[in-house]
Amino acid sequence: MLLVSLEDVKAFVEKNDTSHDYLIGMIIEYVSSRVEAFLNRSLTKEYRTKVFDIVDKKRRYFLTSYPIDSSANITVTLDENVQTIDSDYYVWFDEGVVEFDFFPTYLEPKQLEITWLGGYDVVTTTIAGTVKNIIEDIPDAIKFAVLLQSAFVYRNRTNIGVTSVTLPNGSINGIYFGDLLPEVKSILHMYRKPAGD
Numbered sequence: 548m549l550l551v552s553l554e555d556v557k558a559f560v561e562k563n564d565t566s567h568d569y570l571i572g573m574i575i576e577y578v579s580s581r582v583e584a585f586l587n588r589s590l591t592k593e594y595r596t597k598v599f600d601i602v603d604k605k606r607r608y609f610l611t612s613y614p615i616d617s618s619a620n621i622t623v624t625l626d627e628n629v630q631t632i633d634s635d636y637y638v639w640f641d642e643g644v645v646e647f648d649f650f651p652t653y654l655e656p657k658q659l660e661i662t663w664l665g666g667y668d669v670v671t672t673t674i675a676g677t678v679k680n681i682i683e684d685i686p687d688a689i690k691f692a693v694l695l696q697s698a699f700v701y702r703n704r705t706n707i708g709v710t711s712v713t714l715p716n717g718s719i720n721g722i723y724f725g726d727l728l729p730e731v732k733s734i735l736h737m738y739r740k741p742a743g744d
Contacts, residue, residue, distance in 0.1 A: 548583070548682060550579040550681070550682055550685055550689065550690065553568060553572055553672070556571050556697045556701070559694045559697075560702065567701075570701075571697070572674035572679070578696045578697045582692065582693055585735055586739050587739055587740040588613065588643070588739075589611055589665075589666060590685065591680075592612075592665065593664070596660060597610060597611060598657045600656050600658070601625075601651045601652065606650055606651075608644070608659065608661065610643040611643075613641065613642065615663050616664040617638075623645060623661050624660045635647065689734070692734040696727055
């Protein structure tokens with residue numbers, strides 16, 4: 548799954564010819580996968596079902612894919628009883644949270660089941676003759692983070708694993724790009740699903 552287009556990255560790195568299209572496409576795929584993993588959620592829109600254990604004193608349950616499509620049905624079943632939206636529970640559609648109006652008490656494991664449609668719409672695109680899926684409506688900040696990281700990897704692809712460079716006027720340390728750039732992480736933190744929820 549791609550989070551930005553080939554054309555976006557080529558414009559960002561000021562690349563006008565097609566000689567590196569396949570390489571840039573691979574980089575976009577790698578970076579998109581890393582960003583989705585960092586966000587700790589699935590970005591592709593589809594129906595999902597998640598089963599939770601009921602924990603005492605917990606009213607909020609975080610879903611693994613959002614935003615939640617408010618025009619689609621969401622089903623919340625607690626101990627085999629279907630709950631009523633805006634009465635038994637409320638939905639934070641953009642944050643992917645189901646919040647109960649009460650504290651569900653512990654029953655048995657896997658007694659809460661939620662089915663919803665969440666994530667972003669997908670379209671197809673072609674990169675170097677290969678058909679790929681691209682998410683078209685992610686927030687601009689996430690796109691920018693993917694552009695930054697993709698451009699960094701593309702421009703530094705010949706320095707893989709280098710941790711320092713000696714120059715005539717001194718040396719530079721820390722040119723390792725096995726992780727996301729600090730500014731990329733800073734942007735993505737706003738959209739990250741809390742760990743452990």
